Amino acid sequence: MSEHAVPMRSPYFTRGTLAVLAVAVVGISVYLGRMTFGLQTFTNLNDQWPWGIWIALDVATGIALAAGGFTSAALVHIFGRERYHSLVRPALVTAMLGYTFAVIGLLADLGRWYNVWHPILPSMWQGNSVLFEVGMCVMIYSGVLYIEFVPIVVERFKGRVDLPGVLRALNRPIEGLLRLAEATLSRFISVFIIAGVTLSCLHQSSLGTLMVIAPTKMSALWFTPVMPALFLMSAIAVGFPMIIFESLISSRSFRMAPEMNLLSRVGRIATFTLGFYAVAKVVDLTIREAWPLAFAGGSQAIMFWVEMIVGILVPLAMFASPRVRSNPRGLFVAATLTVAGVAINRLNVFLVAYRPPFSDRSYFPTFYEMLLTAGLIATLVLIYRAIVMIFPVIAAPHGTADDRSAAENDRRAA
Amino acid sequence: MSLRRRDFLKLTAAGPVAFAAAATLPTSAHASPAPDNAFDDAYGVLVDTTFCIGCRKCEWGCNEANDVPRRARTEFDDKSVTTVHRRPDATAYTVVNQIAAPPETPQPVYAKVQCMHCNHPACASACIVGALRKQPEGPVTYDAWKCIGCRYCMVACPFQIPGYEYAKALQPRVMKCGFCAERIIKEGRKPACVENCPNEALTFGRRRELRSLAHQKAVASPGRYLDHLYGETEVGGTSWLYLTGVDFARADLPPLGSRPVPELTEKIQHGVFKNFVPPLALFGLLGLVMASQHSGENGGK
Ligand code: SF4
Ligand code: SF4
Numbered sequence: 001m002s003e004h005a006v007p008m009r010s011p012y013f014t015r016g017t018l019a020v021l022a023v024a025v026v027g028i029s030v031y032l033g034r035m036t037f038g039l040q041t042f043t044n045l046n047d048q049w050p051w052g053i054w055i056a057l058d059v060a061t062g063i064a065l066a067a068g069g070f071t072s073a074a075l076v077h078i079f080g081r082e083r084y085h086s087l088v089r090p091a092l093v094t095a096m097l098g099y100t101f102a103v104i105g106l107l108a109d110l111g112r113w114y115n116v117w118h119p120i121l122p123s124m125w126q127g128n129s130v131l132f133e134v135g136m137c138v139m140i141y142s143g144v145l146y147i148e149f150v151p152i153v154v155e156r157f158k159g160r161v162d163l164p165g166v167l168r169a170l171n172r173p174i175e176g177l178l179r180l181a182e183a184t185l186s187r188f189i190s191v192f193i194i195a196g197v198t199l200s201c202l203h204q205s206s207l208g209t210l211m212v213i214a215p216t217k218m219s220a221l222w223f224t225p226v227m228p229a230l231f232l233m234s235a236i237a238v239g240f241p242m243i244i245f246e247s248l249i250s251s252r253s254f255r256m257a258p259e260m261n262l263l264s265r266v267g268r269i270a271t272f273t274l275g276f277y278a279v280a281k282v283v284d285l286t287i288r289e290a291w292p293l294a295f296a297g298g299s300q301a302i303m304f305w306v307e308m309i310v311g312i313l314v315p316l317a318m319f320a321s322p323r324v325r326s327n328p329r330g331l332f333v334a335a336t337l338t339v340a341g342v343a344i345n346r347l348n349v350f351l352v353a354y355r356p357p358f359s360d361r362s363y364f365p366t367f368y369e370m371l372l373t374a375g376l377i378a379t380l381v382l383i384y385r386a387i388v389m390i391f392p393v394i395a396a397p398h399g400t401a402d403d404r405s406a407a408e409n410d411r412r413a414a
Numbered sequence: 415m416s417l418r419r420r421d422f423l424k425l426t427a428a429g430p431v432a433f434a435a436a437a438t439l440p441t442s443a444h445a446s447p448a449p450d451n452a453f454d455d456a457y458g459v460l461v462d463t464t465f466c467i468g469c470r471k472c473e474w475g476c477n478e479a480n481d482v483p484r485r486a487r488t489e490f491d492d493k494s495v496t497t498v499h500r501r502p503d504a505t506a507y508t509v510v511n512q513i514a515a516p517p518e519t520p521q522p523v524y525a526k527v528q529c530m531h532c533n534h535p536a537c538a539s540a541c542i543v544g545a546l547r548k549q550p551e552g553p554v555t556y557d558a559w560k561c562i563g564c565r566y567c568m569v570a571c572p573f574q575i576p577g578y579e580y581a582k583a584l585q586p587r588v589m590k591c592g593f594c595a596e597r598i599i600k601e602g603r604k605p606a607c608v609e610n611c612p613n614e615a616l617t618f619g620r621r622r623e624l625r626s627l628a629h630q631k632a633v634a635s636p637g638r639y640l641d642h643l644y645g646e647t648e649v650g651g652t653s654w655l656y657l658t659g660v661d662f663a664r665a666d667l668p669p670l671g672s673r674p675v676p677e678l679t680e681k682i683q684h685g686v687f688k689n690f691v692p693p694l695a696l697f698g699l700l701g702l703v704m705a706s707q708h709s710g711e712n713g714g715k
Contacts, residue, residue: 047574047576048574111580113562118542118543129566130682130683198700201696210569214570216675225678357574357668358666
């Protein structure tokens, strides 16, 4: 239950945080460099390879990995599985930051990033464009995620707004605003939750429709008209492992006992969601008779098998084993592999499967492209850490950090 | 146990919309041939590679007529570059390549490459803001001021035509032949490349007339041409048409089916969004599930 969620107490800067900060600083510098000097200086993109890892990883993978937000919301709020309540908030914050950073990453890739708002103008609506739908859904869903975050802000600050000095005059209005937000949201929050799940289903699948527009340029190992369905299934499949992955890292970072009881159950769910995805992929490849390509050798075949074995079959087998599920390390490895598997799938669909008809080179990202991607992830991690230390996001298990932090909180509130 | 499993089934199937839409689609993008002559009364160009002498005068005319980096006239006198395979890019909307030479053919064969001005352009279907558009008169034009620079058009084009000004930090443009749209529609002139061609390798006219001209040519000179008017049916038809005596693939004209390239994505999009019914249905369904689960207490966290 949410009353167990408390702000984490720990020094913000540790050796690990500082390392992450270094990566973030380098990445942000590259980001500013790209914005100042253009794409040519920093990327290996060209007329043959218009899209690179900023689209495949920062945007497509980023959004897929943020799927925990809607799968957990659906599980708890729509399907009424209250037991998993404590997973919703961390997943919500991940999704909120994941979408925010997917957009920040997208801006680096857009040639005219300052026109990114154009699709909002009805005069430029383009109903045939898959990208238009993805863009609109992502925009609205990001808004929904921020709205879903408001109750956490209210919970943290209601009755505690205490600005110092000249700002004191603002205390009452802000307090009033928080109460108003609470009153309004408590009435409509379920609408936002359902809207969030609906929007997620739409754009998670539409991300898979993107490359369907290039049938002649795509390897049949990945090109299929049901790509949208596969993308949605893989997003659902990776949602829960992503929650496990983060929860285990958080509990380690904040020195709490991992919530193994709950996480093993989540691992069980992952067995089904990942299993469905695996079956769907195999059936699709079989119906389209694409298997011979998998044995044809070459980089595409290799990447296909890496995705299938390392990213799907191994973690599936691990999640299916109760012994692995009850062991934090086993669970962590399985979750990490699933996350990596979806990242590899997105790389495969957007880059490896893509073969321009007239190409004299292949695409490999520059060091800068990789640094920018790493920097965005690092910045996200830093902000996540700050948020869970300020707001009640993570539930502390009974008798450990919970009591201490709660006591701490009360002391500060008093 | 089994109850829980069923719920996850429900959850996993939360995208019935996408599934249903995808399932009813044809599995192949090239199902049955359907020549589309919707733009037959619009403008087009017939490229007869057997008349092309590789003089690059079309390239020169194009360079003068368009907003691309200006090149000295004399640069276009260098015919040796035609033997290196070139592609149109951000500095040249069209290039001429040598695609065959003696002894294989009695004379060198050249082909001009540029945007095909598809009847159902994948680039325009992809474009998020409608910056690329098929004009009723035939040209596929580009509005730079709308463009956000996502380069999805480049991913989509089956002919790999659009180039991009990657070097510019501000106002980079998608660069491709615009069929001299202003010039042919407003001024009633021929495109610059056609005007500059000294040898009737390029014929400008209504697509319908060009099609019959091509077939007349084929009948009049048997053996001169392959029995195929490229662009007549490819990807649903293109405004630019090609006649050649050698394999089209060598002229940078890839083998393509007759279905429009963006047909599948458009079907999926319109299937999923049919009058917004599927999304609303999903919304309603989830709402019902939610209500049945929490009959009584509600209100978020
Ligand atoms: S050839 Fe390519 S750029 Fe030209 S209209 Fe067709 S899809 Fe668009
Ligand atoms: S790069 Fe510009 S023209 Fe091309 S799809 Fe994106 S917005 Fe449209």
